[in-house]
Amino acid sequence: MRHTWLLSDKEDKKAFTCLYEQYFNQLFNYAVRFCADREQVKEYIQEMFIKLWRNRHSLNKAANIEHYLIGALRNIILKKQSYKTRFVFEELEEESYDFEMAYPAEHRIIKTEQQKLLHNQFKKAFSKLTPRQKEIIYLRYLKGMNYEELAAIMNITVKAAYKLIARSLETLRENLQGFPVNKFFVGLLLLTLIGTL
Amino acid sequence: MQNSYEHYSPDDFLQDEYFLEWLKNPQGAQSAFWENWLALHPHKQAAVEEARQLYALLQTHEEITPAQSDREEVLAKIMTVIESESGESGSGRSRIRRLRPLLKIAAVVLLVAGAAAILLYYRNTKTPAALALLQTKEAVQQFRLPDSTLITLDRDSRCRYEKQMAGKVKREIWIDGEAFLDVSHRTGGDGKRQPFIVHMNGMDVEVLGTRFNVINRNTQQQIMLERGSVKVNNETESLLLRPGEMAVTAGKNLVKKKINPALYTSWMTGVLAFDATSLQEVIDLLQYGFGYHVVFTMDPGKSREKISGTVSTRNREDLFKTLSVAFGVSIKVQNNTLILSHKTN
Numbered sequence: 402m403r404h405t406w407l408l409s410d411k412e413d414k415k416a417f418t419c420l421y422e423q424y425f426n427q428l429f430n431y432a433v434r435f436c437a438d439r440e441q442v443k444e445y446i447q448e449m450f451i452k453l454w455r456n457r458h459s460l461n462k463a464a465n466i467e468h469y470l471i472g473a474l475r476n477i478i479l480k481k482q483s484y485k486t487r488f489v490f491e492e493l494e495e496e497s498y499d500f501e502m503a504y505p506a507e508h509r510i511i512k513t514e515q516q517k518l519l520h521n522q523f524k525k526a527f528s529k530l531t532p533r534q535k536e537i538i539y540l541r542y543l544k545g546m547n548y549e550e551l552a553a554i555m556n557i558t559v560k561a562a563y564k565l566i567a568r569s570l571e572t573l574r575e576n577l578q579g580f581p582v583n584k585f586f587v588g589l590l591l592l593t594l595i596g597t598l
Numbered sequence: 599m600q601n602s603y604e605h606y607s608p609d610d611f612l613q614d615e616y617f618l619e620w621l622k623n624p625q626g627a628q629s630a631f632w633e634n635w636l637a638l639h640p641h642k643q644a645a646v647e648e649a650r651q652l653y654a655l656l657q658t659h660e661e662i663t664p665a666q667s668d669r670e671e672v673l674a675k676i677m678t679v680i681e682s683e684s685g686e687s688g689s690g691r692s693r694i695r696r697l698r699p700l701l702k703i704a705a706v707v708l709l710v711a712g713a714a715a716i717l718l719y720y721r722n723t724k725t726p727a728a729l730a731l732l733q734t735k736e737a738v739q740q741f742r743l744p745d746s747t748l749i750t751l752d753r754d755s756r757c758r759y760e761k762q763m764a765g766k767v768k769r770e771i772w773i774d775g776e777a778f779l780d781v782s783h784r785t786g787g788d789g790k791r792q793p794f795i796v797h798m799n800g801m802d803v804e805v806l807g808t809r810f811n812v813i814n815r816n817t818q819q820q821i822m823l824e825r826g827s828v829k830v831n832n833e834t835e836s837l838l839l840r841p842g843e844m845a846v847t848a849g850k851n852l853v854k855k856k857i858n859p860a861l862y863t864s865w866m867t868g869v870l871a872f873d874a875t876s877l878q879e880v881i882d883l884l885q886y887g888f889g890y891h892v893v894f895t896m897d898p899g900k901s902r903e904k905i906s907g908t909v910s911t912r913n914r915e916d917l918f919k920t921l922s923v924a925f926g927v928s929i930k931v932q933n934n935t936l937i938l939s940h941k942t943n
Contacts, residue, residue: 418673419740421673421676422669422673422740423737425664425669425673426663426664429662429664439664439668447672447676520655520658523655538656542612542657543656543657545622567613570612570613570652574609574652
């Protein structure tokens with residue numbers, strides 16, 4: 402509904418360029434979480450789009466183009482990154498890739514000290530997640546992927562995707578404990594109650 | 599289903615599709631259900647609030663915006679590879695090689711005759727050059743015009759341009775809606791600069807290589823300059839804009855205002871970045887950028903209050919909510935009018 406998948410119009414370079422212009426920023430944003438080297442990220446994106454063009458005749462219609470492109474890009478990155486990892490460690494472990502996400506409190510609309518504290522605490526809690534947990538949270542709650550899509554992209558079963566999300570949220574909230582978060586929520590609740598009276 | 603929600607923890611709520619729909623779109627179809635459910639289960643308010651807060655925190659992560667030059671560089675590389683591959687794709691070429699000599703001659707004759715016919719046709723026609731149309735519906739899109747000017751069209755906007763514009767004395771386009779233009783510097787064959795003209799309702803913008811934003815919607819006309827210089831002409835007057843200035847229509851007149859250009863191009867990224875931005879600047883933006891009529895009922899001192907931070911503009915409801923919390927004002931929406939007043943509680 403949101404986009405016309407360019408491959409319905411298979412030869413059109415213009416449509417291909419539009420697709421590129423539309424998703425470059427999002428893809429860059431995603432890829433840079435795996436690899437801080439921006440030049441390298443650019444190469445990954447380049448490779449992904451060239452592959453997309455070459456395979457344009459054999460592609461099926463994707464329900465969500467952005468999610469499709471993210472999946473394609475992820476495959477390319479992990480092939481390269483894991484190759485590197487293998488080169489160094491010889492053995493590929495499950496958690497052998499990095500996924501970084503930053504939550505900078507200072508750039509957001511934060512008026513009260515309390516909110517600032519909450520935000521910093523959240524940043525800390527989030528940074529304690531494993532790369533896989535960070536990635537699945539990113540794909541689920543920022544990119545809005547459903548569990549089937551998560552499973553396909555992360556190469557796990559749907560059941561495992563449910564588990565990983567549950568585990569990630571649990572860890573995130575555990576790490577937020579011991580901080581006056583709950584007091585803050587109670588305060589917020591009181592304020593809303595007072596407001597409605 | 600309703601029963602099981604009673605035992606939900608904040609985590610459980612965050613894993614519930616129906617609940618997430620509501621958080622994503624608080625005014626949507628799910629809102630009635632959840633508001634009703636919360637009224638019936640007041641003891642779950644804390645859990646819901648915590649889930650909502652965690653979701654809000656998750657949404658604040660930093661987006662890294664790559665430079666435009668990066669985007670252009672990668673595209674150029676991709677296109678080079680694609681072009682070189684499509685040039686080599688074999689079948690067409692081998693067929694030509696198999697043509698018999700006689701056919702070859704015939705082909706050449708036809709080609710020359712065709713070229714001559716086209717040339718004659720163009721010499722004899724004085725009708726205006728064909729106009730091409732660029733149109734957007736639900737997404738912001740970027741296009742490159744034949745003279746290599748980069749145009750970003752807002753949702754539901756149109757741009758008409760002359761197909762032959764690159765070779766003309768004047769480059770001319772017609773905008774309906776909102777657009778941001780990065781006009782390329784060009785000199786014609788005679789070494790003179792080739793002006794670029796944007797036609798709008800009742801006025802024109804004359805440009806020589808610059809970056810600026812235009813809005814042409816019904817009675818709302820606005821030109822905002824980021825870099826370079828432009829001249830705005832309507833029937834009666836002419837205004838010269840410097841970077842960081844904006845021209846808007848006020849009745850039949852043109853009015854010049856000083857503004858922060860970054861605020862007026864947020865529709866391209868969907869993100870507004872405030873940096874010690876005053877309420878007055880935000881009111882101007884809502885009026886001249888978003889096209890609302892704003893009624894402000896507080897003392898003038900309030901309008902000097904400032905905020906910093908970034909906020910998404912994709913959902914207007916959310917934007918107003920954020921602004922109302924950040925400035926501590928109440929924002930009421932009535933059709934196209936925004937009423938800003940003191941918080942009543």
